[in-house]
Amino acid sequence: MSLSTSLADAKNLLSDLVARYRHRVDYLAIRLEEAEGTDILLRGNKVETLSEGISIGGQVRACYKGGWGFASFNRLSSLTEQVEAAIAAARLVGDEETTLASVEPIQASCHLPLSGTDPRQIPLIQKKALCSHYAEILRSVDDRITTTSVRYGDSAQRVILATSDGTLIEQSWVDLEMRFAATARNGETVQTGRETTGSRKAYEDLEQLDTQVQSAAQRAVEALALPPVKGNTYTVVIDPILAGLFVHEAFGHLSEADMIYENPDLMEVMTLGRRFGSPELQIFDGAAPEGHRGSYYYDDEGVPATTTQLIKDGVLVGRLHSRETAGKLGEAPTGNARCLNYHYPPLVRMTNTWIERGTTPVADLFHGIKEGVYARNWLGGMTNGEMFTFAAGEAWMIRDGKIAEPVRDVNLSGNVFTTLADIEAIGDDFYWDESGGCGKGGQNGLAVGCGGPSLRIRNVVVGGEALDEE
Numbered sequence: 001m002s003l004s005t006s007l008a009d010a011k012n013l014l015s016d017l018v019a020r021y022r023h024r025v026d027y028l029a030i031r032l033e034e035a036e037g038t039d040i041l042l043r044g045n046k047v048e049t050l051s052e053g054i055s056i057g058g059q060v061r062a063c064y065k066g067g068w069g070f071a072s073f074n075r076l077s078s079l080t081e082q083v084e085a086a087i088a089a090a091r092l093v094g095d096e097e098t099t100l101a102s103v104e105p106i107q108a109s110c111h112l113p114l115s116g117t118d119p120r121q122i123p124l125i126q127k128k129a130l131c132s133h134y135a136e137i138l139r140s141v142d143d144r145i146t147t148t149s150v151r152y153g154d155s156a157q158r159v160i161l162a163t164s165d166g167t168l169i170e171q172s173w174v175d176l177e178m179r180f181a182a183t184a185r186n187g188e189t190v191q192t193g194r195e196t197t198g199s200r201k202a203y204e205d206l207e208q209l210d211t212q213v214q215s216a217a218q219r220a221v222e223a224l225a226l227p228p229v230k231g232n233t234y235t236v237v238i239d240p241i242l243a244g245l246f247v248h249e250a251f252g253h254l255s256e257a258d259m260i261y262e263n264p265d266l267m268e269v270m271t272l273g274r275r276f277g278s279p280e281l282q283i284f285d286g287a288a289p290e291g292h293r294g295s296y297y298y299d300d301e302g303v304p305a306t307t308t309q310l311i312k313d314g315v316l317v318g319r320l321h322s323r324e325t326a327g328k329l330g331e332a333p334t335g336n337a338r339c340l341n342y343h344y345p346p347l348v349r350m351t352n353t354w355i356e357r358g359t360t361p362v363a364d365l366f367h368g369i370k371e372g373v374y375a376r377n378w379l380g381g382m383t384n385g386e387m388f389t390f391a392a393g394e395a396w397m398i399r400d401g402k403i404a405e406p407v408r409d410v411n412l413s414g415n416v417f418t419t420l421a422d423i424e425a426i427g428d429d430f431y432w433d434e435s436g437g438c439g440k441g442g443q444n445g446l447a448v449g450c451g452g453p454s455l456r457i458r459n460v461v462v463g464g465e466a467l468d469e470e
Helices: 007-024 076-093 124-140 210-223 240-255 257-261 264-269 323-329 362-366 416-421
Strands: 027-043 046-064 067-073 107-111 145-163 168-186 189-199 232-238 283-286 307-312 352-355 371-384 387-399 402-407 411-415 423-426 431-440 443-452 455-463
Touching: 007 027, 007 076, 007 145, 007 168, 027 076, 027 124, 046 076, 046 124, 067 076, 124 145, 124 168, 124 210, 145 210, 168 210, 168 431, 189 210, 189 371, 210 387, 232 240, 232 387, 240 257, 240 283, 240 352, 240 371, 240 387, 240 416, 240 431, 240 443, 257 264, 257 323, 362 455, 387 416, 411 416, 416 423, 416 455
Parallel strands: 107 168, 232 371, 352 443
Antiparallel strands: 027 046, 027 145, 046 067, 145 168, 168 189, 189 431, 232 455, 283 307, 283 352, 371 387, 387 402, 387 411, 411 455, 423 455, 431 443
16 A cells, blocks of 8 residues: 555544544554665775665554553554554553643644755666766776765655644655765875765755765875874864764754653753853754755654754753653653654654854954864764764864864864863854764664854864774
8 A cells, every 4th residue: 555645545544543542542643654765885886785665664652651662564454453562562561650741733734845856756777877977086086096985865755643632744755865985095094085965955966066076085085195183182173064063963962852861960961051151152953944954844743843942142941852751851842753764763853953153254263273273074973972072074283373284184072061161262154064864772864954153162182093984
């Protein structure tokens, strides 16, 4: 049964099942999903993956006395049994109280609009040719390029969600992503350049990337001859891409209320009203701003998308919620419950996370720095609680307030809370990075947007060991 051919039937089926079983639990949600996608991976001049697929499936979530039951399935004929299985599981584990923030029931049908060509209209052979074209650019930059990879992925998802609160939503969107990497080798020295881009708007967004792809390979080659950075604590200027990565990885995950609720120490640190940075610092997350990879109309619990201010004038004022975390902490739901697909239950996840632009002209960020580091773009990174380490894609020394010689192997490390307090100036530029694929709880590659201005940060530990991509 295809959702597209029998949408009305599917909606009626879900509404009937919810009506029949709602009295047995405190909350019941049934989600059906149809997804269509392409996956291509070229490593060197070898095709490792070339596939198109369609999947149809669904999930049932039931809550009873605070206990959750979950069932996922890919045979619609087994839907009734799956509902009963999820209810049985919830009734088995529930022994407290179900606390879900209340929301208005919503009946809606919405589709995220495309501004150009739908990738599903493009033949697989044409997508493969695009990948081969970019792979050839990577290889042709220099004969010291030893390995290259080009990844292409697109997916179109259509979802129907029915809940025992009376919500019935149909929602659909298309997502595209490409990743490029080139590794150059000279004797023992190995350097990698990467570029990633994504879109929810048009296939055309992936067609004009020659310059970007070439620069990834050129950076790898040029870095072979660069001196490694001398490890030290520096004042650092980072570009908007690294600022977006920092706010997402280092701060955003700590704002997800399920992390806070389950960790008393973090709850203490993330106390609303606590100062984390200068009065100029503003941090937001939200799916309401249109046109980004983390944008949507309703989350996977049927809660309308919002924009949530997390830090206002340097002070913590908000966090990201599912209905359950909002209910347990007595706060308003923010529309941040998201799942990758029907195999997984929704978790509290970021959407588009950004630091608001500041007032300092970018050139002025370098003034007065006797010896520092200017870092742009990213190669990889990792976070562990409050601690983070990011590898910069390219970097230069700053000497006497001016950008000086380029250096390689620049890794920036620190404690997120100390680093927020150490932001000395916020640039008046801003860039949205749509390359993000976020991982949490085994659900990797969820589309997100990150944004920010250039930042000047004091006391950053800079070391010279290379990091792999997360």
